[in-house]
Amino acid sequence: MNDKTSHVLILGQGLAGTCLGLRLAMAGKKFSILSSSSHDAASVKAAGLMNPVTGRRMALTWKYDIIWPMALDFYPAALDFLKTENKDIFTIRTIRKALHSTEEMNFLEAKSAWAGYKDIIRIERKNKKEEDIFENLSGWAICNSGARLQVPEFLEAARKYFSEQGNLMDEEFLPENLSKNPNEGGWTWNGQAFDAVISCLGLGCPWISPELWAVKGQLFALEGLPLNGPDILKTEHFLIRLQDGRVLAGSTYEREFENNEPDQKGFELITGEIIPELRRSLKISESWSGIRPTTHDRRPIIRRLEEGLFAINGMGSKGVSIAPFAAAEIMKLLFPGE
Numbered sequence: 001m002n003d004k005t006s007h008v009l010i011l012g013q014g015l016a017g018t019c020l021g022l023r024l025a026m027a028g029k030k031f032s033i034l035s036s037s038s039h040d041a042a043s044v045k046a047a048g049l050m051n052p053v054t055g056r057r058m059a060l061t062w063k064y065d066i067i068w069p070m071a072l073d074f075y076p077a078a079l080d081f082l083k084t085e086n087k088d089i090f091t092i093r094t095i096r097k098a099l100h101s102t103e104e105m106n107f108l109e110a111k112s113a114w115a116g117y118k119d120i121i122r123i124e125r126k127n128k129k130e131e132d133i134f135e136n137l138s139g140w141a142i143c144n145s146g147a148r149l150q151v152p153e154f155l156e157a158a159r160k161y162f163s164e165q166g167n168l169m170d171e172e173f174l175p176e177n178l179s180k181n182p183n184e185g186g187w188t189w190n191g192q193a194f195d196a197v198i199s200c201l202g203l204g205c206p207w208i209s210p211e212l213w214a215v216k217g218q219l220f221a222l223e224g225l226p227l228n229g230p231d232i233l234k235t236e237h238f239l240i241r242l243q244d245g246r247v248l249a250g251s252t253y254e255r256e257f258e259n260n261e262p263d264q265k266g267f268e269l270i271t272g273e274i275i276p277e278l279r280r281s282l283k284i285s286e287s288w289s290g291i292r293p294t295t296h297d298r299r300p301i302i303r304r305l306e307e308g309l310f311a312i313n314g315m316g317s318k319g320v321s322i323a324p325f326a327a328a329e330i331m332k333l334l335f336p337g338e
């Protein structure tokens with residue numbers, strides 16, 4: 001598939017399908033996207049955080065050296081390409097992780113001197129005058145290379161572009177309507193021929209669903225939390241100040257759940273480390289939840305399934321940072337040598 005006439009079909013317009021569609025559009029390739037808005041997309045529920053160091057021990061995220069610069073380049077370039085006026089859709093953010101013990105502080109202080117971590121984290125001991133939001137705060141691990149993408153706004157801007165360019169079909173994908181072209185290669189969808197098909201259907205992907213693990217996440221928009229400034233605060237969960245003054249708090253990571261609704265248990269888990277006086281005065285102004293497509297080894301699936309059929313999936317809680325890389329990898333498979 002090297003020539004400009006090759007026609008690619010993307011299934012699904014969540015983060016994976018959108019980043020791939022934008023890479024194809026920016027490279028001047030011919031493509032269509034089939035996506036039905038009647039399906040729940042994990043992407044529209046995402047908080048949009050890009051955090052390079054995760055977990056208690058602040059381990060560097062998978063393929064950091066490749067995926068981080070790629071995502072930091074891709075989103076501003078894509079937003080320029082889409083001519084979006086809202087400059088807040090993608091912003092670089094400092095992430096401050098609350099530290100609660102001397103042991104944690106000493107470990108991370110030592111780690112902040114390790115090769116590969118030196119430019120990413122630094123430790124700040126708690127200033128006595130600092131107002132407390134969290135219980136037993138002894139200091140902060142500060143990371144300057146975080147970022148946030150307002151995912152619904154990004155998807156909407158891309159959707160508008162795809163729609164205006166005639167790339168988008170708002171239709172249900174049914175596997176029985178996709179057939180292989182026996183002679184000339186490629187695939188046919190409802191009578192239309194395509195040279196390659198890329199499934200970005202999230203949990204709705206019929207080919208790899210047995211490999212996926214559904215993990216629920218809950219988010220709350222809160223009033224009454226005195227969080228000033230653009231820094232994102234992190235404990236087990238995160239707090240992000242929104243432009244309207246509310247604070248976005250999230251997300252749970254639930255492997256077992258009965259429904260896709262936010263609940264009191266999720267709220268308590270997320271706000272559990274906030275000091276009790278503050279927690280009592282919090283008001284939930286909005287809440288929502290979604291289901292992430294995740295894999296057992298927490299690595300994304302970026303794969304050729306068979307000749308001319310590919311998939312991006314299983315991005316778990318890191319869809320924002322992984323999707324630009326996944327799209328670039330699929331581009332290499334589609335157009336080798338370019």
Ligand SMILES: Cc1cc2nc3c(=O)[nH]c(=O)nc-3n(C[C@H](O)[C@H](O)[C@H](O)COP(=O)(O)OP(=O)(O)OC[C@H]3O[C@@H](n4cnc5c(N)ncnc54)[C@H](O)[C@@H]3O)c2cc1C
Nearest residue numbers: 012014016036042043047048049173202204217290319320
């Ligand atoms: C509460 C919550 C918070 C999160 N926060 C973050 C965060 O802060 N940072 C981060 O990086 N990630 C976060 N994530 C994870 C992120 O949302 C996912 O990794 C990512 O959205 C997965 O994108 P996707 O394109 O693979 O799947 P999806 O977004 O699910 O997209 C699938 C697409 O396929 C379409 N579709 C499915 N089936 C069909 C069909 N049969 N016919 C037609 N169309 C179909 C859907 O409509 C959708 O457009 C969060 C997730 C949740 C739930």
